[in-house]
Amino acid sequence: xxxxxxxxxxxxxxxxxxxxxxxxxxxxxxxxxxxxxxxxxxxxxxxxxxxxxxxxxxxxxxxxxxxxxxxxxxxxxxxxxxxxxxxxxxxxxxxxxxxxxxxxxxxxxxxxxxxxxxxxxxxxxxxxxxxxxxxxxxxxxxxxxxxxxxxxxxxxxxxxxxxxxxxxxxxxxxxxxxxxxxxxxxxxxxxxxxxxxxxxxxxxxxxxxxxxxxxxxxxxxxxxxxxxxxxxxxxx
Amino acid sequence: xxxxxxxxxxxxxxxxxxxxxxxxxxxxxxxxxxxxxxxxxxxxxxxxxxxxxxxxxxxxxxxxxxxxxxxxxxxxxxxxxxxxxxxxxxxxxxxxxxxxxxxxxxxxxxxxxxxxxxxxxxxxxxxxxxxxxxxxxxxxxxxxxxxxxxxxxxxxxxxxxxxxxxxxxxxxxxxxxxxxxxxxxxxxxxxxxxxxxxxxxxxxxxxxxxxxxxxxxxxxxxxxxxxxxxxxxxxxxxx
Numbered sequence: 201x202x203x204x205x206x207x208x209x210x211x212x213x214x215x216x217x218x219x220x221x222x223x224x225x226x227x228x229x230x231x232x233x234x235x236x237x238x239x240x241x242x243x244x245x246x247x248x249x250x251x252x253x254x255x256x257x258x259x260x261x262x263x264x265x266x267x268x269x270x271x272x273x274x275x276x277x278x279x280x281x282x283x284x285x286x287x288x289x290x291x292x293x294x295x296x297x298x299x300x301x302x303x304x305x306x307x308x309x310x311x312x313x314x315x316x317x318x319x320x321x322x323x324x325x326x327x328x329x330x331x332x333x334x335x336x337x338x339x340x341x342x343x344x345x346x347x348x349x350x351x352x353x354x355x356x357x358x359x360x361x362x363x364x365x366x367x368x369x370x371x372x373x374x375x376x377x378x379x380x381x382x383x384x385x386x387x388x389x390x391x392x393x394x395x396x397x398x399x400x401x402x403x404x405x406x407x408x409x410x411x412x413x414x415x416x417x418x419x420x421x422x423x424x425x426x427x428x429x430x431x432x433x434x435x436x
Numbered sequence: 437x438x439x440x441x442x443x444x445x446x447x448x449x450x451x452x453x454x455x456x457x458x459x460x461x462x463x464x465x466x467x468x469x470x471x472x473x474x475x476x477x478x479x480x481x482x483x484x485x486x487x488x489x490x491x492x493x494x495x496x497x498x499x500x501x502x503x504x505x506x507x508x509x510x511x512x513x514x515x516x517x518x519x520x521x522x523x524x525x526x527x528x529x530x531x532x533x534x535x536x537x538x539x540x541x542x543x544x545x546x547x548x549x550x551x552x553x554x555x556x557x558x559x560x561x562x563x564x565x566x567x568x569x570x571x572x573x574x575x576x577x578x579x580x581x582x583x584x585x586x587x588x589x590x591x592x593x594x595x596x597x598x599x600x601x602x603x604x605x606x607x608x609x610x611x612x613x614x615x616x617x618x619x620x621x622x623x624x625x626x627x628x629x630x631x632x633x634x635x636x637x638x639x640x641x642x643x644x645x646x647x648x649x650x651x652x653x654x655x656x657x658x659x660x661x662x663x664x665x666x667x668x669x670x671x672x673x674x675x
Contacts, residue, residue, distance in 0.1 A: 249586050250537065263529050265536035272529040288512045289498055296505035300487075302539035349486065 202227040205244060206253035207234055208416035211309060212266030213254040215372040219270055219365065221409035223279045227256075235322050267298040270365035282362035293358050297350065297366045305346065305373050307338035316379045316424060343392060346370070351394040355401045363402065371402050375414060378421045381428065437497075439464040442481065443490035444471045446659060448546060448611040449503030450491040451652040455607050456507055458648035460516045472558050504535050507604045519601035530597055534587065534605040541579035545612040548572035553618050557666035558659070580631060583609065588633040594640045602644060610641045617656060618663055 204220070204227050206213030220227045232238045232253050240251045248255040248264040255264045258276070263269055274284035285291050314327035314335060353359030356367050374395060377385055389396055403410040441457065441464050443450030457464040469475045469490060476488045485492045485501050492501050495513070500506050511521040522528045551564025551572065563569075583596075592598030596605045613634070616624050628635055642649045 250582065261526055261529075263533060265533045268529055268532040268536050271532055272525065275525050288509060291512075292500050292505050292509035295508055296500060296502040298536075299502035299504050299539065302536070306540075345487070 201259070203230050203257045204228070205230045205232050205247060205255045205257075207232055208413055209420055210234065210253050211372045211376050212369060214375075214413045214417070215266055215365075215368040216254050216256070216269050216273070218368050218372065218406065218409055218413045219273060219283070221412065222368075222406050223273075223277060223283075225273060225277050266369060267301075267365070270369065274365060280362075282360065282364060284365050294364050294366045297357060298369065300345075301366070301370055301373070304338070304342040305370055307335050307342060308373050308376060311335035311339045312376050312379050316381075320424060320427060321420070340388070343374075343388065343395065346374075347392045347394050351398055354394070354398065356398070363405065367398075367402060371399055372413075374399065375417065378414075378417055379424060382425075439496075440467050440494040441465070442467045442469050442484060442492040442494070444469055444476075445652055445655045446471050447490055448615050449608065451611045451614075452503055452604075452607045453491045453493070453506050453510070455611075455645060455648055455652050456510060456516075456520075456604070458651065459645055460510075460514060460520075462510060462514050503608065504538070504604070507608070511604065517601075519599065519603060521604055531603045531605055534596060534603075535608065537579075538605070538608055541575065542583065542609050542612045544572045544575035544579060545615055548576050549615055549618050553663060556670065557663040560666075577627070580627060580634065584631045584634050588637050590633055590636065594637065596637070602641065606641055607645075610638060613638055614653065614656075617660060620667070 202220070202225065204213065204216055206216070206229070208214050208217060208229075217227075217229065219225070232244060234253070238244060239253055244255075245251055247257060247262045250264060252264060254266055254269060255262065256269050256272075257263075258272075263272060271284055273279070284294065311332065314332045318324050319326045350357050355361070356363045357370065358364075358366070360367075377388055380388070439457070439462060441450070441453055443453070443466070445451055445454065445466075454464070454466055456462070469481050471490075475481060476490055482488055484494070484499060487501065489501065491503055491506060492499065493506050493510075495509075500509055508521055510516065521531060547564075548569060551569050555561045556563045587596050589598030593600040595602045596609060597603070599606075613628070616627055619627075628638075
């Protein structure tokens with residue numbers, strides 16, 4: 201049995217869950233509560249000494265790193281070629297995009313976390329303003345590159361006609377921006393029609409699974425909105 | 437058409453790609469793109485890679501960025517010996533996991549050294565903010581601890597993951613460590629002194645890839661001299 205350790209609030213965990221659902225790969229989600237620091241407990245560290253989610257255990261084989269997990273599942277479950285093409289050049293382009301994601305688009309995670317989750321959900325001291333601004337700049341630069349370079353031809357990344365593992369990993373990162381205040385979200389995605397179209401295409405192409413894996417982040421978005429409104433109410 | 441590798445041997449991932457080519461007898465041409473002269477920001481290079489990052493390869497018209505993707509591609513397309521990037525799915529997954537962790541871990545060596553030493557000593561620019569340097573240092577030492585305590589298993593084999601032969605991870609990681617030669621000696625000792633397994637592994641890597649290992653580091657003596665002179669000047673100015 202495949203066990204997926206993580207939380208659907210974690211973008212890369214979502215991507216792996218979505219891949220499993222889209223390919224009818226049976227798995228069990230072992231919830232790791234990040235807000236309770238369960239990812240640093242000895243039990244989980246035995247699976248992934250880096251203490252990061254997602255991680256999987258596949259019949260006793262432990263593996264960490266979302267892009268690696270996606271590659272491994274694509275190969276071992278013999279999924280359709282478009283997920284991770286066997287052709288060396290097409291595969292190399294997806295690999296390059298996955299690398300780019302780590303050092304660029306993943307800054308979205310830091311921005312959303314420090315701006316909306318760090319204090320409210322994780323009850324940590326607030327991040328410094330310069331730090332948050334720096335993540336925001338990096339995130340915007342990455343979104344621009346995504347909009348102008350990687351989605352020039354559609355409907356999927358790199359002009360592919362069917363999705364790859366890169367589409368899942370990158371899309372689940374972008375969807376984390378649902379946790380931002382509505383005006384901030386509008387400012388970010390409003391002027392980026394290709395990204396918006398790409399997300400809609402993925403949602404319909406992978407229905408109902410895309411929506412299913414996003415239920416946790418939707419709930420968190422609603423919770424944050426309620427908190428913001430009640431803060432506003434008490435300020436009035 | 438000969439494979440073109442665009443980059444500067446001052447850059448760790450460029451060294452990794454060039455070494456891989458040398459060790460595997462892959463005919464290639466290194467097109468020098470000087471970092472000190474900011475040649476990566478020039479329109480000619482940006483036309484090849486708009487992100488202005490290196491290395492980039494041009495394989496008979498096929499342009500590819502990102503060192504890990506390049507190494508995986510060359511391993512596959514040039515049919516390099518299996519140990520570099522094993523075909524067996526679990527062995528490959530273990531190497532992939534290590535390679536993916538590189539970006540946010542051992543690669544922190546790069547911004548740490550750049551912000552602290554290279555910006556002021558090679559580019560004549562102000563040193564990075566203390567908080568940022570500290571942030572990178574913390575990530576770098578965490579990564580080095582993980583390599584020393586978890587990824588090196590000399591009782592199984594001399595290379596990363598206890599392998600008996602090197603993988604792509606060995607060259608990519610090793611070059612982040614050799615970059616510490618740009619730090620003052622006391623600092624190098626601070627990072628490597630107590631990490632005995634790491635020191636042994638670096639010796640094995642250097643020996644395994646001689647003379648190519650030395651060749652890709654050929655810019656080091658001059659760069660180190662330049663950095664040490666700049667350090668002395670800064671101290672003199674401060675006195």
